Amino acid sequence: MKIGVSGASGKLGSATIAALQGLASGHGIVGVSRTPEALPSTVEARFGDYDQPDSLASAYAGLDRLLIIPTTDMRPGQRTIQHLAAVDAAVAAGVGHVSLMSSAGTRRAEEPDIWGCYFPAEQRLMRTAGAWSILRMNFYAEAFVQEVRSALDRGAIAGIGDGRVGYVSRDDLARAAAGLLTGDGHDGAIYTGTGPESLSGTERAAIAGAVAGRPLRYVELTEEAFRSTMAQAGLPPPIVAVVVSIRTRFAMGGFDIVTGDIERLSGRRPRSLRDVLSDAFSETDKNSE
Incomplete structure (x- = not known):
């Protein structure tokens, strides 16, 4: 069986390739990327660019199973075009x-x-697909780590309301994706990959402050105030709009979701946000020694 990962040289794609290499014994692994030269020599590397739909047709040829990983393209409307092109190419x-x-939380918008x-x-x-599965991801725990690092000097993390989020680590999500790609009985299934708990802004700021050893509080802002803060920080308007x-x-609670799907697909319990933060700041401490 040939298993493909589209978007293979990104962070999630690379982690999924690594997880597949531990699971997919006897199967061929194909990495599809705009930069196939960046992929490990242990996989079959193919060029495929979401902005060049013709390239996807040959990149997906002969695959038995495929995971389509979205880009982080912030150009207005571009990701929708890319996603549809990838799905259409896979079906074709x-x-x-x-x-x-x-x-997580996807609905019409x-x-x-x-x-x-x-x-x-x-x-x-x-x-359109004959057989399909969807793995919806909660928000990356690693993104919160970056947010904490940039907020420590200010002593505060800002957000709109105090919404709860079931942050999931990228590696846990990658292992779940690998389990989905190599397992059976997933046709027509929609899974949601989350961490083991959903935390409010106040709760996650308290955990981050304790792990980092620095005082950190959570500040609730209105949408208008938050937008203004992002703009004043010099972020381009398209990025401000997405954030x-x-x-x-x-x-609104769209990411206030906790499921057992990570463990169901990967066979391993997902790491907590505290664990991800602890690992990140422990690594920072080692690098500063």
């Missing part, structure tokens, strides 16, 4: 089972809403 190439990495680019792709996949959409979805 006759991929036996197509899996899509999507977002207009871009730049974070869900705006995922809903059309999910719908296209369900309507604001994410935080408004936090506030």
Whole structure:
């Protein structure tokens, strides 16, 4: 069986390739990327660019199973175009089972809403693929680590409301994706990969402060105030729009989701946000010695 990962040279793609190499004994692993030269020599590397749909047709040819990982492209409307192109190419190439990495809480929305680019792709996949699965991911714990590091000097993390989030680590998500790609009985399934608990802004700031050994509080802002803060920090308008959409979805409870799907697919319990933070700051301490 040939198993493909599209978006293979990104952080999640690389982690999924590594997880597959530990599981997919006897199967061929194909990495599809705009930069195939960056992939390990132990996988079959193919060029495929979401912005060049013709390249995807040959990249997906002969695959029995495929995982489509979205890009981080912030150009307005571009991710929807990319997702649809990838799904259409996989169906046209006759991929036996197509899996899509999507977002927790996905529903119909207009871009730049974070869900705006995922809903059309999910719908296209369900309507056109012969066999399909969807793995919706909660928000990356590693993204919160970066947020904490940038906030420590200020002593505060800002957000819209005090929305709870079930942060999931990238490696846990990658292992779940590998389990999905190598397992059976997933046709038509929609999974949501989350961490073991959902934490409010106040709770996660307290945990981060304790782990970092620095005082850190959580400040609730209105959407308008949060948008202004992002703009004043010099972020480009498209990025501000996406970040604001994410935080408004936090506030409405769109990421207040905890499931057992990570363990169900990977056979391992997901790490807590505290564990991810502890590992990150322990590594920082080692590097500073």
